[in-house]
Amino acid sequence: MLKVWGRANSTNVKKVLWCADELGLDIERIDAGGEFGIVDDPDYRALNPNGLIPCLQDDELVLWESNAIVRYLVAKYGEAPLAAHDPARRAAADKWMDWATSTLTAPFRDVFLNAVRLSPDQRDSTCRDRGVAQCATLLTRVDAVLADQPWLSGEALGMGDIPLGCMAYAWFEMPIERPTLVHLERWYQRLTERVSYQRQVMTSLT
Ligand SMILES: N[C@@H](CCC(=O)N[C@@H](CS)C(=O)NCC(=O)O)C(=O)O
Structure with missing residues (x-):
């Protein structure tokens, strides 16, 4: 098992x-x-x-x-569409998975630690606010992509949506000021309609 x-x-x-x-x-x-x-x-x-x-x-x-x-x-x-056998589709999914880890994780972590995980007396609001601004800039790029396609992986949910999808739940749940990004919000809304996302991701942050 x-x-x-x-x-x-x-x-x-x-x-x-x-x-x-x-x-x-x-x-x-x-x-x-x-x-x-x-x-x-x-x-x-x-x-x-x-x-x-x-x-x-x-x-x-x-x-x-x-x-x-x-x-x-x-x-x-896996099977399609989660498993992308076409090299170009597979690379597009890989790209978003790597981007989430290599580019978004560091500022996201600054926000998450200082808005959620650390005890209030340990939190650094300057670090949190800098992280929010950096995440907002990066997520604006995601928003622009999602203006033209429903999922990061293309026409259907794919592996490329998974890392950012998990971060998105925390992003939208944390007590922070977020910029309005309508395409990102619609993508997140679509995620929240999935039963497996509700079961495994929309759970406690702490
Ligand atoms: N790049 C690693 C990062 C793993 C990582 O940092 N995990 C955190 C939790 S999200 C961890 O193990 N923290 C220590 C702990 O929970 O005790 C991965 O994607 O698996």
Whole structure:
């Protein structure tokens, strides 16, 4: 049976849970990280030497890095449109997955930590506001793309929507000032209508 290690309120764990749910896969989730600890235990470090979540086990395979896990699940268990066999469609999905991690994650993290995760006395409002401004600039680029297509992956939901989709829930739930981005908001609305997104992503942030 598929097993994933990681607390359910982690954005990176949500990517895996949502992807598995979209694929109709049964997955056993084991709490780890944050208040649950475990990630520094030698047994866990033998699975993921980074001491981070998520980590997937599928029989003999042990895999860490949330985007790699999503790619693996889709490649092994997925069908179109989630699995894109056409190289150009696949590359378009990869592009958004990589962009979310390489470009959006750092400012998003500044906002999330200082608006949600840290205790109020630890929060840095300057860091949060700078992060909000940077995210707003980056999400304006996403909004422009979504003016011409319903999903980041094209005409149907695909892997490319998964990382940003998980971040979008937090973005729209956090007590921050957001710019009005109508196409992004419509895309998010479409996400919230999906049962698997409701089940796996629209859950506690803390
Ligand atoms: N690039 C990694 C990042 C993993 C990561 O930073 N995970 C966070 C949770 S979102 C973590 O393990 N934090 C430590 C903890 O929860 O104890 C991935 O995408 O899987």
